[in-house]
Amino acid sequence: MKPHKHPEHTDNIWLALEIGNSRLHWALFIGETLCSGWDTDYLRESVIQQLAECQTLNDLLEKIFPQGESLTNTLPLCPLLIASVVPSQTAIWQTYPNTHVITLDQVPLKAVYSTLGIDRALALWGAGKTWGFPMLVIDAGTALTFTAADANQCLVGGAILPGLGLQFATLGQQTGQLPLVEMQNSPSLPPRFAINTIEAIQSGVVYTILAGIKDFIEVWLQLFPDGKIAIKGGDRTLLLNYLQALYPEITARLIVEPNLIFWGIQEIVMGD
Ligand SMILES: Nc1ncnc2c1ncn2[C@@H]1O[C@H](COP(=O)(O)OP(=O)(O)OP(=O)(O)O)[C@@H](O)[C@H]1O
Numbered sequence: 001m002k003p004h005k006h007p008e009h010t011d012n013i014w015l016a017l018e019i020g021n022s023r024l025h026w027a028l029f030i031g032e033t034l035c036s037g038w039d040t041d042y043l044r045e046s047v048i049q050q051l052a053e054c055q056t057l058n059d060l061l062e063k064i065f066p067q068g069e070s071l072t073n074t075l076p077l078c079p080l081l082i083a084s085v086v087p088s089q090t091a092i093w094q095t096y097p098n099t100h101v102i103t104l105d106q107v108p109l110k111a112v113y114s115t116l117g118i119d120r121a122l123a124l125w126g127a128g129k130t131w132g133f134p135m136l137v138i139d140a141g142t143a144l145t146f147t148a149a150d151a152n153q154c155l156v157g158g159a160i161l162p163g164l165g166l167q168f169a170t171l172g173q174q175t176g177q178l179p180l181v182e183m184q185n186s187p188s189l190p191p192r193f194a195i196n197t198i199e200a201i202q203s204g205v206v207y208t209i210l211a212g213i214k215d216f217i218e219v220w221l222q223l224f225p226d227g228k229i230a231i232k233g234g235d236r237t238l239l240l241n242y243l244q245a246l247y248p249e250i251t252a253r254l255i256v257e258p259n260l261i262f263w264g265i266q267e268i269v270m271g272d
Pocket residue numbers: 019020021022023024085119140141142143144163164165166183232233234235
């Protein structure tokens with residue numbers, strides 16, 4: 001998706017950038033309103049350096065979308081709020097003049113540990129402030145993560161495992177005779193007991209991830225019977241379709257929201 005709105009109130013425009021392990025996620029805000037969100041690949045370092053020379057938001061958006069449409073009006077460069085879990089990328093983006101990198105100490109979540117990923121903290125904060133605590137966030141991204149906070153907005157903790165794409169990739173790359181299985185966007189589940197290699201890999205990865213998600217949700221609801229659960233990340237739709245087929249009651253409880261990190265950033269930037 002590309003920005004298509006033509007903002008009228010130009011003084012409170014800002015951009016949010018989430019630097020993930022696979023790609024970039026963008027949001028264009030006017031004040032508290034998220035006008036547009038979109039994903040891109042990583043940008044080449046030379047392109048990022050050119051951003052520093054941009055005079056207007058229009059120039060900037062043209063760099064971010066070389067083939068994209070641009071805004072009609074000429075707006076000054078706006079602030080860029082960055083949440084990154086890729087330090088080498090964060091450094092490159094500092095060349096943009098109006099950059100603010102969000103750090104863990106800016107997230108009001110209590111009892112965090114120092115190496116907690118900023119994406120996990122922001123997504124949990126955004127979800128909890130929007131739908132209430134206790135909150136469990138499932139991020140089906142490059143890594144699949146569970147991150148939870150109690151009613152006092154204290155981190156309960158969580159878990160990290162390789163995401164769907166990473167599981168397929170490592171099997172293909174680190175073995176002698178397993179093929180690289182592409183992410184199947186087919187909504188139907190693979191056969192449980194497969195009799196060919198590709199479906200055996202699909203079965204193994206998909207059913208164990210789904211069983212793992214179900215197990216974490218069940219334990220979460222034992223701990224916090226009125227706890228809420230939100231899911232985000234690039235594999236959310238695929239996993240939701242599968243979860244719906246296998247565990248419809250659990251799936252009905254899930255809040256699906258790709259922009260949780262942006263809601264977290266918005267909460268912190270705009271305050272209460
Ligand atoms: N167009 C796409 N490009 C890349 N990955 C995609 C795309 N569409 C779906 N995916 C899936 O999204 C997953 C990555 O999720 P996502 O984009 O949320 O991760 P990320 O934000 O880059 O990484 P992180 O987990 O560090 O936040 C991959 O496993 C992949 O299967």
